[in-house]
Amino acid sequence: MDRMTERRKERRIPLGCKVGIKLAGGAAPIVGDCVELGVGGMTIHSRHVPRMDEVFEVAVLPPEHGGHFMPLHARVRVRRCHGLEQACIYEMGVEILEVIR
Template identity: 75%
Template sequence: MDRMTERRRDRRIPLGCKVGIKLPHSTQAVVGTCVDLSVGGLTIRSTHVPQMDEVFEIAVLPPDMGGPFQPLHARVRVRRCHGLEQAGLYEMGVEIVDIIK
């Protein structure tokens, strides 16, 4: 998107890190990719098909750079979702509701 059509106010930082998605009614985490991160939200690609406004917990793992980095644990709310060309893969935009640790 060019700057004229971009509606998000916050700068997006490209990441490509793994993210664990903990759904409220499941014991198994869904693993996906955190495409980018901003002050208020993230873009995630995964096999999970969320409902609009669904709230769940995530853990964004730090890049493999070494060092004392901790995962970002947060509660997020789904704001958009669409299927990608690769069958069974979805991209969702989520808003950070609460930082857990």
């Protein structure tokens, strides 16, 4: 069984939480939405147009109505990206390389 087939069997949890994207080079963080979280990755909607295999850090903020929790801070790699019908919004599937905290 190949990796893509196996990946699709992992459980995905719909989220809708804000996410901060920290790109290399000290650019200002980009705010987006983490719409889905899985064991090995997540789906993010943002205005950032990533390169395939681009690596950056994300901080997934906890829901506003869920108590006090620390953000999920991780290093991720872009595995897919495509534009959405909504102007200037892109959906990217990212693989979690490392959970920083």
